[in-house]
Amino acid sequence: MNAPVSSARPVVLIASCKVELDGFPTYTIRGNYVDALTLVGCQTLIVPEAAGGDFSALLAVADGILFNGSPSNVHPSHYGEEVHDPSLPQDTDRDAWTLPLIRLALERGIPVFGICRGYQEINVALGGSLHQAVHEAPGLSDHRPDDRENLEKRYALAHPVAITAGGVLEGIFGEPEIEVNSVHGQGVNRLAPSLRAEAHAPDGLVEAFTCPTAKGFNLAVQWHPEWRPQDRPHSLKVLQAFGDACKRFQQNRVRTAVPDAASPA
Ligand SMILES: N[C@@H](CCC(=O)NCCCC(=O)O)C(=O)O
Numbered sequence: 001m002n003a004p005v006s007s008a009r010p011v012v013l014i015a016s017c018k019v020e021l022d023g024f025p026t027y028t029i030r031g032n033y034v035d036a037l038t039l040v041g042c043q044t045l046i047v048p049e050a051a052g053g054d055f056s057a058l059l060a061v062a063d064g065i066l067f068n069g070s071p072s073n074v075h076p077s078h079y080g081e082e083v084h085d086p087s088l089p090q091d092t093d094r095d096a097w098t099l100p101l102i103r104l105a106l107e108r109g110i111p112v113f114g115i116c117r118g119y120q121e122i123n124v125a126l127g128g129s130l131h132q133a134v135h136e137a138p139g140l141s142d143h144r145p146d147d148r149e150n151l152e153k154r155y156a157l158a159h160p161v162a163i164t165a166g167g168v169l170e171g172i173f174g175e176p177e178i179e180v181n182s183v184h185g186q187g188v189n190r191l192a193p194s195l196r197a198e199a200h201a202p203d204g205l206v207e208a209f210t211c212p213t214a215k216g217f218n219l220a221v222q223w224h225p226e227w228r229p230q231d232r233p234h235s236l237k238v239l240q241a242f243g244d245a246c247k248r249f250q251q252n253r254v255r256t257a258v259p260d261a262a263s264p265a
Contacts, residue, residue: 006254009043010063010246015101015118016048017070018093033068033115036226040236040243050097055104063253064111064246067098067118069224073186074099074117076132078124084132088185099125106214111245114220116184119209122220126211128192133185134205141203143182143222155227158182161199161207168210168219169198172241178234180207180223187222217245 014034016027027048034044042064050058072091076083078099083090098118102125105112114122120130135142145154157179163169165176188206191197198219199208208221219242225235 005251008250009041010243010250011045011061012037012042012064012066012243012246013045013047013058013062014066014068015094015098016046017072017091018048019072019089019091029068032226033066036229036235036239037066037243039229040239042243042246049093050101053097053100055101058101059104059108059110062105062110063250064113064242065101065105066242067102067112067114067121067220068226069116069118069183070094072117073132074120074124074130076130079129079190081129081132095121102126106211106216106218109215109249111216111242111249112214112218112220113242115226116222116224119220119222120184120186120188122211123188123192123195123209126192126194128188128195129190130186131189134187135185137189139203140187140205141201143187143201143205144185145181145183154183155181155224159201161201161223164196164198164200167196167198168217168241169208169238172237173234180221180234181227182222183224184222216249217242 014029016029019026019028029046037044047058072089075090075092075095078095098121102122131137134140158181160177161180162177163173191206194211194213195209196212197206197209201207210219225238229235229239
């Protein structure tokens with residue numbers, strides 16, 4: 001008998017940010033992260049918190065987790081530094097649950113995708129550090145967009161990245177170089193020991209990585225594939241790779257869960 005498969009969309013958790021709005025604590029997520037995952041066949045579930053670090057309810061439903069971008073920075077105390085520019089936003093509430101969840105998800109083989117802040121979070125969660133101001137680091141370029149420009153220009157393709165030969169991204173793109181957008185002031189300084197660089201900017205900054213020892217698909221990128229993926233084939237391909245991994249994870253859960261429930265009495 002063939003094992004049953006699920007036709008339901010895989011459930012992908014997305015981390016929301018916590019900001020103050022009109023005096024109230026408010027959980028936020030930019031809609032293009034949701035739309036991008038919907039486009040590649042996933043059911044998104046926005047997660048505001050994991051009180052007390054209890055992840056059991058989340059792990060029971062997650063077929064994948066997106067650690068998305070955000071204007072805020074990971075607090076530098078997580079990599080042993082003081083805040084370099086106090087005028088920039090922090091989100092210590094998000095740090096408190098996303099950093100341990102990253103470690104747990106990778107250990108369990110749940111598909112993980114990181115974008116921008118999420119990319120930086122994964123590096124920090126695994127013991128890496130960040131440049132708090134890439135543009136001030138000797139030899140590195142300014143990776144920030146011009147905030148006076150409209151969104152179209154801020155998310156325009158900004159520079160090439162060289163794709164690591166034999167890596168996950170080369171498998172997805174089949175090309176040695178692609179063009180990416182660039183919407184960040186911070187960046188990877190010390191790459192966590194368990195991570196492997198998957199792409200580099202022309203100034204040498206690591207722009208993508210994977211954790212090869214994790215059991216499941218995982219990838220993180222400094223750029224923003226969620227911006228207009230319909231119009232950008234490379235963005236669509238990388239999102240689709242994550243969506244497909246979530247689908248496989250879900251199918252595997254269905255296959256391993258169903259026999260008990262379906263066994264004849
Ligand atoms: N604060 C970090 C993170 C950058 C980042 O995630 N930018 C995206 C912001 C908008 C969005 O949510 O899409 C840095 O500046 O390096």
